[in-house]
Amino acid sequence: MHANGIPEHFHQQAPMLANRVKQRFKHLRNRFNRQNIEVFRLYECDIPEIRAVVDWYGGQLVIGVYMRRQSVAEWLPLMGQAVADALDVPAEKIHLKQRWSGRQDGRRYERLDHTDRKIVLSERDLKFLVNPTDYVDTGLFADHRDTRQMVRELAAGKDFLNLYGYTASFSCYAAKGGARSTVSVDRSESAIQWARENFVLNAMDLTTHRLVQAHAFDFLKAAAREKQRFDLAVVDPPSFSTTKTRNVAFDIARDHPRLLKAVVGLLRPGATLFFSTNHQSFEPRMDGLAVADVKEITAGTIPEDYVSKRKTIHRCWRITA
Numbered sequence: 001m002h003a004n005g006i007p008e009h010f011h012q013q014a015p016m017l018a019n020r021v022k023q024r025f026k027h028l029r030n031r032f033n034r035q036n037i038e039v040f041r042l043y044e045c046d047i048p049e050i051r052a053v054v055d056w057y058g059g060q061l062v063i064g065v066y067m068r069r070q071s072v073a074e075w076l077p078l079m080g081q082a083v084a085d086a087l088d089v090p091a092e093k094i095h096l097k098q099r100w101s102g103r104q105d106g107r108r109y110e111r112l113d114h115t116d117r118k119i120v121l122s123e124r125d126l127k128f129l130v131n132p133t134d135y136v137d138t139g140l141f142a143d144h145r146d147t148r149q150m151v152r153e154l155a156a157g158k159d160f161l162n163l164y165g166y167t168a169s170f171s172c173y174a175a176k177g178g179a180r181s182t183v184s185v186d187r188s189e190s191a192i193q194w195a196r197e198n199f200v201l202n203a204m205d206l207t208t209h210r211l212v213q214a215h216a217f218d219f220l221k222a223a224a225r226e227k228q229r230f231d232l233a234v235v236d237p238p239s240f241s242t243t244k245t246r247n248v249a250f251d252i253a254r255d256h257p258r259l260l261k262a263v264v265g266l267l268r269p270g271a272t273l274f275f276s277t278n279h280q281s282f283e284p285r286m287d288g289l290a291v292a293d294v295k296e297i298t299a300g301t302i303p304e305d306y307v308s309k310r311k312t313i314h315r316c317w318r319i320t321a
Helices: 008-034 075-087 105-109 142-154 167-178 189-201 217-224 252-264
Strands: 039-044 052-057 058-067 094-099 117-124 126-130 159-161 181-186 209-215 231-236 241-243 246-251 265-277 293-296 315-320
Touching: 008 039, 008 052, 008 075, 039 142, 052 075, 058 075, 075 094, 094 159, 117 142, 126 167, 142 167, 142 231, 142 265, 159 167, 159 217, 167 181, 167 189, 181 189, 189 209, 217 252, 231 252, 246 252, 252 265
Parallel strands: 058 094, 159 181, 159 231, 181 209, 231 265
Antiparallel strands: 039 052, 052 058, 117 126, 241 246, 265 315, 293 315
16 A cells, blocks of 8 residues: 555556556657647557546547446546646646446436536547536547548538437538538437537538437438438447436347338438447347448548557448448
C-alpha cells in the first residue's frame, strides 16, 4: 500500500499509461491535423491490467474505465491525472467516465451531468457539436469516421436513410456528398435536437433533410405504408435497448434479421445498406435477406487509431439490394 492509501501497483500503472498515450499522441497528432480531424482515440486496453479508453477531443481528454466488481474508485482519477500531465492538459479539460458493458442499457446511457455545454470540433471539412461531460457517449462516434466517408462518396443524388441516427453525423456526410434527401431517425428527443444543431452548424438546408423522432420499428412500418424508398442507408443500432414505457426490448443478436428485412423492404433495386454493430460476440444471420450481395467490410471501416489486438471496436457489412 502506498503512503497515501492507494495501492502501490496503481502508482506503477499510471506512468505506464501516460507513456503509452504520449507516444501514441506524438504518432497520430500531425497526421490527423493534416486531415483536420480533432477527435481520435489514443488508448484502448492495450495493456491488459489497464482497462481504460483515452480519447482526444481537440485539446480535451475523455478517459473512461470499463467497470468490474473489483474496480476501485481512486484508480480512474489517478490514471486521468497522469495522462493529462503527460499531454499538458489542464484539469478543467479532463473528463472521467465509468463505462459499462453488456446488458446495462439504463446504467450505460443515464445522464452523468447537466452542463449542456457543447464544443465544436472538426472532422475533415465538417463540424460537429460534442458534449464531453454529460453522457458516457459524447455525440460523435469517431470509430465510424471512415464509414461516414464511404457514405459521402456514394451519396450524390441519393435518398438516404439513417436509422438509429443519434446526432446525424452520417446524414451530414451524406448531405455534404450531395444527397438529394436524408431522413434521420432516433427515438431520443435530445438526439434529434442535437442533430438539428449539427445540420445548422454545417449550413445545410433542413427542408431536404428530415429529422424524425420515432422508434425504429414504428418508423419502418409507417415508411412501408407510405411507400418511402431509399437508395442508401445506414443502420447502426445499440446492442441492447429497452423502452420501459412500452415494455419493449431490443436485442441485436435476436432482432437483427427482422430489422434488416424491414429496412431492405424500403430500398430501391441496387441500393446500398451499411449495417454495423459494436456487439462483441455478434453472430450474423443474414442468409434469409432478399438482396443481391452481403459483404463484411469491417477491416476497411476501422480507422488506424481504433485498430486493436485485443478488441474489434465494431463490425460492418455492405449489403446491396
